[in-house]
Amino acid sequence: MxxxxxxxxxxxxxxxxxxxxxxxxxxxxxxxxxxxxxxxxxxxxxxxxxxxxxxxxxxxxxxxxxGLPLAYVLGNQPFGDLEIKCQPGVLIPRTETESYTIHLSNILRHSLSSSKSESDPDQHQPLNIIDLCTGTGCIPLLLYSQLSRSLPLQSLNIVGVDISQKAINLSRQNLHHNLHAHRFPRPSSPRDKSHPQRLLHFHKADIFSPTSLDPILSTPSSSSTSSSSSSSSSSSTGTGEWDLLTSNPPYISPSGFALSTSRSVRNWEPKLALVPPVERVDLHQKHFYDHWYYPDNEILLQTVEYQEEDVFYARLLEIARTYRPKRVLMEVGDMEQAKRVVGMVLGDGKLRGLYFGNGEVTRGGNERGAGAGAVQIWRDDLVGFEGYEEIMEVGVGVDGQKQIIVVKGHPEGHGRSVYLRRVGVVDDV
Amino acid sequence: MKTTTLRLHPVPSLSALFTGAVGRILKYGGLPFVSGSGGGRRPVIATSASAVAAVAGAAAPFTTSTPSWLKAWQMPPRPKLPEDELEEVYLKGSGPGGQKINKTNSAVQLRHIPTNIVIKCQETRSRTQNRKLAREILAAKVDLFLNGDKSRLAIVGNVKKKKADSKAKKARRKYKKLEEERAKGGVGQQQLVEGAEGAEGGEVEGEDEGEELEGYEEEEVQEGKEAEKGEKAEKRGGNNADGGRH
Missing domain, CATH: 1.10.8 (Helicase, Ruva Protein; domain 3)
Incomplete structure (x- = not known):
């Protein structure tokens, strides 16, 4: 320096x-x-x-x-139109995260308001969103704030999950802090039967331990499914699906932590939120082999060889594979990592089928038909730079089938997140 | 209604205001308009076509130049620019970004495409907030550029200037009188109070009087100079008044 x-x-x-x-x-x-x-x-x-x-x-x-970060000195950090409290021990929300979260809420708003006007008048169906590795709770809170304002009649069910008790306490504090400042409407209690039922909860769980995470994941709308389970129509219309899975997991490699992080991050922010612990890598690879290696899915063998900073993505994609959320958004460190994550999706036959489609849809040309899945990489600062788009083609498999990946955001920005959209889900922006 | 043609390089009278604005970045330490979000209607300054036409040299009418529905005491509404005339300038951060760094830079740089006015706003820590503020500031700037004396900025500035002027004038008159009375020698204060200016004068304490008088003499000299500049100065002052930092 x-x-x-x-x-x-x-x-x-x-x-x-x-x-x-x-x-x-x-x-x-x-x-x-x-x-x-x-x-x-x-x-x-x-x-x-x-x-x-x-x-x-x-x-x-x-x-x-x-050298203490300004957010820790002042005790808060603006995030969208919210004020997020910050404490040492919990990662400070970044502006990049703010940018893609706002973009994401716009996508949800447009696709929901258009689908509502077309056919489905049933707004009792809650929008199920889960955020893993939530930290201060900034992503769920901002999504809650934006969606409750832009879709006033829509029921919401938003869940934040983190391994650290400190983070969970802070995210609950943040909920109350912004509630007192009247930045968004009060979430309804589970027993409350008022119409737009908005739920927002934070749970402590280790996403690598199925025993603690599965109860949260398996019942997207715990309260509304129990209340509406009597009506048989709910199961047929697909209650119990996650509409969105977001995550800002630790994604820095130990060497990257030593070399490329700024001093205030290295010295003051929690390593737990930045660098995936090494023991997780071994543990999860074992888990991967035990649970995932089926003879019909040889490609899986390749995906097991991932780098240690990508271990959370392996787990997140495993969750996506099991619970099939309609949309997935994962923050990544740079373009290289984004490509590796896309590679992990492509490498897994089931995930590719879920989020890329089977290739037949793309035969017609570059324009993908409505209902085809999408895999996108978003760069920094999407808000204000919505017009920028690049198309990347990747060959997959033995027959060299081309798949299209759209890269959004200003060309000078770093790759910041990977967005997956399930086949059959339409974004209307 | 001003019918001067506006070119990309503005006419001298306007360029006096905009030497710093066109093609360069104006940095704002403070904000001209923050209070409230402005009541009532917010007419868009000009549609894309008419703004371009104005810059190209056609004398197009602009909607914010004191519309007829305004009451005498009402200020023109806060201008607003259509989103498709704005372009956000990409500010490249240094280094990797994301979790790896923890930058406090929340600056937003905004360009108005038809007039090529660029402003940078880093007033608050929130980028969302800066984005809103940048739009307000830029709208005011563009309004001033396109409408000159008829813009909100100029009108509000003029009104404020007038108020300040009349206040100063009253004070000057009062203390002049006070001084005259003093010069005559020991005339009671009560008579003064009953004089032209009324109630305010009553609070002046005998001991403080001397100091205040001296202070005012100095100011009077300055104001005298200003008065010489006359009407031009007033116009310019009105335009500048709210344009810059507060």
Whole structure:
């Protein structure tokens, strides 16, 4: 890292005062120093305390100057139109996550409002969403906020799952925090029979342990299925399907953690949320062999050889394979990892059938017919750059069948997430 | 209604305002308009076709130039730009992004395609919020660029300037009188209070008077200079008033 010129300290001190000298080593430029100082001062001015203003600003600048991320210093981070509380020990929500979550909620809104107008007037069918490795709960909360506003009559059932008790506590705090600020309507209680039944829950579970995760996954709408199980129509229309599975799992390799993470991430954010633990790799490979290796599915053998930072995707795809969610969105580290994940989907016959279709649909040309599945890679900053799209073709299998992958987002952005849409599901954007 | 043709390089009177705006990035430390979301209707400044036409040189009428339905005390509505005239400029972050870094950069850069005005907004920590603010600021800028003196920014600025001017004028008159009375020698304050300006003067304490008078003399000199600049200055001041940082 290049040295900061002493001149910059003088300028900072002259323009912004003594606090700037504290922030400058972390912020590196005068511009971002000025911004962070302004945000710190705003935060102090907004939160009442008996400690004098100047002293509080000084203290916060001091903590920030030691490298603590700003979100931990101030205790919150804006996420969409929400304010997410942050505590050391739980990963801070990133702007990239915000961007694709908003895009995702737009997709859901458009596809639901169009399908409603066409045929299906049954809005009692809840929209089932599950977020694994939820952390602060930012994705479920933002989806809840956006969907309850854009689809006021739609029943929702949103679940967040995390392995850490601290994260679960924080995500529940976040729910109440935003509720008190009237940022979204109150979720209905399970016994409440009012019409748009909106549920939002957070559960502690280890996604690698089937015993703790399966009870959550097997009953998407625990309350509404039990209440509507008496009517036989519910099973035929497909209650008990997950409409969306999202996840922002740990995806950094141990070497990448040492080399390519920024200092504030490496020193202050929880490694649990960033790097998949090594023991998981062995454990899961064993699990994979035991449960997945069937003689009719030779291709599976290839997918078992994945890199250690991809272990969560292997597990997430295994879950997708079993529970067949209509849409899946997984955050990834970069384009390479995104391609590896797409490769994992292609490598598995069942997943390929679910999310790519069987190839017959694509014969007609580049335009995929409605109802065909889709595998997309989304780049950084989708919101504001919706127009950008590239098409990538990949050959699959022995006969070299071409499959189309759409890459969305500004061409300069990093690959940020992999989006899967099941065959038969239509996005209307 | 101004019928001057607007070119890509604006006419001098307008370019005085926009030397920094066209083709360059205006950075906002503060915001011109934050309070509220603006009541009532928000007419779109100009459709894509008419804005392009205006820039190309046709004298197209713009909808925000004091419409007839406005009451005398009402300000023109806050301008709003149609989404298809805007282009967000991609700000490439350094390094890998995602979980690997923890950037606090939430800046949004926005370009208005027909006029090529670019602004950058990093007022808040929330990118969503910055995106909204950037649209408001850009709309105000484009409004000012296209409508000049008839724009909301200019009109609001003028009204504020007038109010400030009349306040200053009143104060000046009052203290001038006060000074005159003093010069005559020890005339009681009560008479002063009953004089032209009424109630406010009553609070002036005898001891403070001297200091305040001196302070006002200085200001008076400055204002005198300003007055010399006359009407031009007022117009310019009105335009500038809300354009920049607060």
């Amino acid at each position: 290049p040295r900061i010129k002493p001149q910059l300290f003088w300028q900072g001190r002259k323009k912004l005062g003594l606090n700037a000298a504290k922030l400058l080593p972390v912020c590196r430029t005068l511009e971002s120093t000025a911004n962070e100082l302004r945000w710190i001062k705003q935060h102090v001015a907004e939160t009442p305390s008996i400690i004098p203003f100047g002293a509080r600003v000084w203290k916060l600048c001091d903590r920030r100057g030691k």
